[in-house]
Amino acid sequence: MFSKKRALATAAIAAGAALVLAGCAGGSSETPGGTPTFDPDEKVTLNMSFWGNDVRADLYNQVIEAFNEEYPNITVNTSFLAFPEYWEKRQTEAAGGGLPDVMQFDYSYLRQYSENGLLLDLDPYLGGIIETDPLPENILSIGVVDDKTTAIPTSTNAWGLYTNPKLLEEAGVDDFAGGDWEDYTDWMGEITDASGGAIYGGTDYTGRIQNFEVQQRAKGEDLFTEDGEANFTKDDLKEFWEQGDATRDGIGLPAQKAEELLPLSGFDAGLTASELTWDNFGAGYLANLGEGFTELNLIAPPVTEEGAKDLYLKPSMLEAVSAKTKHPEAAATLVNFLINSPESGEIFGTNRGLPASETALEAANLDPISQQIKDYEASISDRLGDAPPVPINGYGTLEQKFLEIGKELGFGTMSVDDAVDQFFSEMDVVLNQ
Structure with missing residues (x-):
């Protein structure tokens, strides 16, 4: 398991001006030397949103319960909507500067929100709070927009x-x-x-x-x-x-x-x-x-x-963090747990698609059709190339x-x-x- 106290580098987030969206950089506590710190004993509250139904909501609740066993001082408040209503609300929040700390994200919207400075640059957290060993490079690159990693795939399809x-x-x-x-x-x-x-x-x-x-x-x-x-x-x-x-x-x-x-x-x-x-x-x-x-x-x-x-492998969905979050390290910690933890693999299974993380996939109990999909994606490895650029607006x-x-x-x-x-x-x- 990764260390909750690893020191990380941080980066500023540029504000966007296109469309009706407005974003600004998130902050983090820093030592005098400029390195962000994460105090695991600090009481933190994060808001998290996802699209789905009652079944997925129950799964998220179970995963967050497991998350709190390891991080009892991070409170996670969740909300969910059906897919169309979910993005209508995100657009409204983006215009008003109030996106949730952590968001389940769709590939089609990634460029729009990233280019408008609304999503946190996760590169400073990769290899630290966010484990990268279980995620192949071609998976990590899916969430890169303008040379910044602004989202991490939870799962893949082809x-x-x-x-x-x-x-x-x-x-x-x-x-x-x-x-x-x-x-x-x-x-x-x-x-x-x-x-x-x-x-x-x-x-x-x-x-x-x-x-x-x-x-x-x-x-x-x-x-x-x-x-x-x-x-x-x-x-x-x-x-x-x-x-x-x-x-x-x-x-x-x-x-x-x-x-x-x-x-x-x-x-x-x-x-x-x-x-x-x-x-x-x-x-x-x-x-x-x-x-x-x-x-x-x-x-x-x-x-x-x-x-x-x-x-190529396409993300079924991704996890992203608001650029305005007041707790970027805690948010990155939650993202890592949602993507890489064995608990997430065991609880979610393939509800979000075939897990992209090897550690989550190993823990997932695959039903016959899910095992078939896993075998299929392995069978086409010789035809898999790099994913195309993030979809245009x-x-x-x-x-x-x-x-x-x-x-x-x-x-x-x-x-x-x-x-x-x-x-x-x-x-x-x-x-x-």
Whole structure:
């Protein structure tokens, strides 16, 4: 266990001015030499927020109870909301300068809050209060914005291909044996044909920006540069969306049927035999499929180029500290416990995703689907590259636009050329706002 009394270096946090957010640096007690100190006997109160439900709230309460056994003088007050309401409240607090000391954080918001000086630079605490040995470098680098570590991943997931063995058996088709994207489309067609249309091989995968990202990364190109500029051309996007012509022509689940199934997808409605998505969706799929479906297969996505580092580990969520916290060392201590402690691994399990910390993962009691995800992420190690730059401001808007255009293409109400022009117009607005 780490020492609660380790001396640490500290750094000032620059105030941000963009958007409506306003941040300023947090403070810490210092010795005359300038080194921050952490008095474990000082009574400290921290406010901590997370999104989730009553189940997750109970787990957090259990972890904090374990935390207080070791740090009885640090009181932690928690609050939680559903995901949309959680971020609405954070925006309000950010504008008023009152963010919680410690926050469960989402990757999509990390750049926005970091660039506005709202999150504490955690680099001075790495290797000290925050243990780094259990966290691989590619995990730690996920939380870096403008050369500062402003959040630490609690858990990871990766892009994968789920298939349904029960439906494949009904169709009389073997599981996808691997290959490129054309091979995958052909395999989907076999399922649709063999079942007489009762089961579809999958959906039009070109409606998901992540599949475009995988193909671009196979060329060695992330979707956006570190400076927030687009790293792909209209021709790249046109070529990708044209791949969907075959799946939109009878092979994939029809767009109208997909719309009627919402909020379920064709896969967890039991109408498609495969789906490309984040690997931590497995438990939800099984729950929605219901009785008669006891297992799923999880395999690597199609390959664009052998040997390419086209996949990466993405944080399911992260932990961050407010730049204005009055107790940065105590907050960092809580972050370390939430991420690295065996107690957090044992109590949370995979509620927050597959634990990123080796010590937490070793202590987690993995159910079959969680063990499957762990084995899957190990199996794709040769395809895992560095995570792309932290999402640009407005990435969520572009992801949604990509999905909406994909639906238009599925309904046949928009040509590929018009789709490309519309997306680039939207992207121009987002990147230059």
